[in-house]
Amino acid sequence: MNRLLVTLLAALTLSLGAQAREITDMAGRHVVIPDRIERVFGAAPPLNVLLHAVAPETMLGLSFPVPPEARPYFPERLRGLPVVGGVFGMGQQMNPESVLMQKPDVALAWKSPFIDQARIESAFARIGLPVVFVQLDTTAEWPAALRFTGRLLGHEAKAEEEARAVEQVLARVGKVVNAVPEAQRPRVYYAEGPDGLATDCHRSFHTEAIELAGGYNVFRCEPKDHMGMERVSIEQVLAFAPDIIIAQDRNFVASVGKDARWRGVKAVQAGRVLVVPRWPHNWIDRPPSIMRVLGIQWLANQFYPQAYPFELRRETREFYQRFLGVSLSDAEIDALFR
Structure with a gap:
């Protein structure tokens, strides 16, 4: 010393x-x-x-x-x-x-x-x-x-x-999700990494927001460790047949529709690949944080737009003001999803 x-x-x-x-x-x-x-x-x-x-x-x-x-x-x-x-x-x-x-x-x-x-x-x-x-x-x-x-x-x-x-948010979202039988919930693949072939188990705290919002995480397992990001193959993803892909990497989202390996994936064919907002802190993961309160509402609306209406700009602006002390313009809110 x-x-x-x-x-x-x-x-x-x-x-x-x-x-x-x-x-x-x-x-x-x-x-x-x-x-x-x-x-x-x-x-x-x-x-x-x-x-x-x-x-x-x-x-x-x-x-x-x-x-x-x-x-x-x-x-x-x-x-x-x-x-x-x-x-x-x-x-x-x-x-x-x-x-x-x-x-x-x-x-x-x-x-x-x-x-x-x-x-x-x-x-x-x-x-x-x-x-x-x-x-x-x-x-x-x-x-x-x-x-x-x-x-x-x-x-x-x-x-x-x-x-x-x-x-209050957890109670509101939970009420909607609890009314949907598991077999009727959208099948969700959580794509991590630049190639989208890293993911996390449904029991992992990294994917908690997907489950809370009423998605069925197709990677069913117990996490091996705290860090997660377990590797899977494109053949596994095809077999998962996800209805929706939730992705962290923006370059992956921009290119996945042009990648021959991914074109056969159900969610890609349907154009249902969502990028997670990440500023000032990620909305669902890495780090796990209070941003999930906003993230699960966004996801619940994506999964169940009729049952869980969500005014994206208004709710985002109010959340950022209350929890983060910043006032966002419409353009700044829209930029979160690009």
Whole structure:
């Protein structure tokens, strides 16, 4: 540990000693944190989205840089934040000195059965930064995560409003989906990667939005690990006979209709290949986040347009304003789907 890191660690320790309180985090751990929290390090992309929704003014950095095309979808302050990485998920790996240079009061970490909690605790213990675990793998866990973070950071009213909005959407979509027998649900293939031949199991949290919206994920299996993106063959996709393809890669969507290998796929023949909006955070996956609340409504409308009407521009504009603090023009909303 070099001299700079030792100096920063000492300063952090002194500041923590001034006023402190003990909380129980969502992993059941007792954690001593500063009584007043002003600067927070989100240690993985889902935590950045959580902070963006609840207390963006506390964010001290991002897991990955904001590309030019994404800038209109971020509040001005967040666009200029440094990239400090994280300890799990997409984006660059955390540099302890870079994090401490931002003078954090606390770190938020991702609680998940697939994540080595002890390794993350050790990483932050080495730099003397208190770490609080938050559970938010599934959309159903987000209301509790919002309320917990609101209490932690002194934004209870805002977090409660957001949590109730999530619960209301889940109830509304669930009512429509529960009325449709599984055999009558659209068969959906989730295409990932530049060739569309990576996908995720129906039991994976990566594909949760498809199932919540009433789609039948044709890749029926248990996930092997947290990262997913399991390889399949074009022959498997043909046999899946999907009614709809949900794709992450825009180049794949643009070229799939011209690819002889894919022309025999039912969804391609029907022109039902949808690209997932991804700014400022992906609507359904990578990272799993509160954006799924908007994503499942968009998908439910695609799957059941009569049963679940959805005014795309209005609902998108209202969601971005409420949860993300940005006002979008019609052109900016339309650009999300290109």
